[in-house]
Amino acid sequence: MGGDPPAGELLALARSGDGEAFRRLVEPYRRELQVHCYRILGSVQDAEDLLQDTLLAAWRGIGGYEERASIRTWLYRIATNHCLNALRSASRRPHEYPAYRPEVPLPEPSHQRAEPSWLEPYPDMLLEQIADREPGPEARYELRESVSLAFLAALQQLPAKQRAVLVLRDVLGFRAAEAAGILELTEDAVNAALRRARATLAGELSGRDWKSAPLPDSPQERRVVEDFARAFEAGDVEAVVAMLAADASLSMPPLPLEYRGLDAIGNFLATVALRSGVRHVLVPTRANGQPAFGCYLRDPRTPILHAHGVLVLTLTGSRISGITRFVDNSLLPIFGLPRSLRH
Structure with a gap:
């Protein structure tokens, strides 16, 4: 018969150093983890780099995985904290883009954009590779809403930790206790950050009819x-x-x-x-x-x-x-x- 062995068997093989077993264990979560990194970072190219860092850290740390949470939650913990570390580093190292030289002078803009300059588009063909998994019951946003350019631009206005809390709670539907475990915070701290994040996001998305x-x-x-x-x-x-x-x-x-x-x-x-x-x-x-x-x-x-x-x-x-x-x-x-x- 085809198909993968049970997750427990794959986990035991991965712990013994079987790289192929590890790949099969984490493969179902690869694309959703990349989208998670993209939401927090706003850059599809950075998200792919952070995904690779996440999987490498998971491979190196699989022996210490204590099964207190699911493999999926454990991977989200690694990915989220790698993203937060990257944001702290990025604050000291701005993005570099090829200089854009318009062929003719640009007219005076009616507004200066508040959204971050590093926001990049995410291909739908990659979204289609996400496993058909419903978010938790506490999620407030559907997939289509939570990857829209307007939502991503608004999300980038939040401080890094608030951004991570809102994505974990309102996009992915993790419970407060799970989000607290992922971020190594108290539930009170998660709930306070979520209230502030929701208030800011409501202002940024005011009047939008999804x-x-x-x-x-x-x-x-x-x-x-x-x-x-x-x-x-x-x-x-x-x-x-x-x-x-x-x-x-x-x-x-x-x-x-x-x-x-x-x-x-x-x-x-x-x-x-x-x-x-x-x-x-x-x-x-x-x-x-x-x-x-x-x-x-x-x-x-x-x-x-x-x-x-x-x-x-x-x-x-x-x-x-x-x-x-x-x-x-x-x-x-x-x-x-x-x-x-x-x-």
Whole structure:
């Protein structure tokens, strides 16, 4: 018969130094642990690094695992504390990104973004690899909500420990006692941190209606996405603006610039992104539970299409309420997209 041996047998083999048994023991949790690190860190590339650190620490420490908690909870304890250590280190070592040099001067932004410059998109194809596991009964957010760009941006505003508490309690549904064990805090400290985190998050997400977005790959979502792609590729600024919600925003992480409202976005599109002579090809993908595109620039002199970042749409009903273009081309391979295309 196929299949893995019972977890207890795999654990005994792993403790004896069997690397393959250890891999099979932790494999069911690999992807959800990476998403956990991503929520806390905001960077998919950092999350993968921390996942590897977590699994290495677990392999080295498997002999000391005392089975007071499940393997899953034990792994979350290691991952969470590695993330908190990384955040403490990151406060002294800022992220470095390739310098973004726009082809033309950017118009004055209507706002300076508060969200962190290191926020990166997370491919849906990786989310689909998470084991079908319901969060605990105390969770407040569904998976789709808890990986959305708006939620991630709001989460990054929290102090590190509050961020970890809120993710453990309200996203994953761990009980207060379990979260306290993971973070090596008292239950009172966990509950106090959670109250503060919830209050901050409520302010950051004020007015957001999660349920108004069309379902992924629904006819309504496909219609909006296809209409947007057609208008954007044609360079039709008026058609793009006509699809926007009145309070829509456009941003370009890691730049701290934000354009809000139809006039500001229309001006940016007309003078920068879709200015005369500039044409794009959009390759559909998905990020953070939202429709997205790999963005490529046409070169009129050659058949080569050059990478121009990842563009993510936030939908509210049949309107586009957010356009987020991540300008770092190194993100494209994470989505299985090439740095260039032949047209």
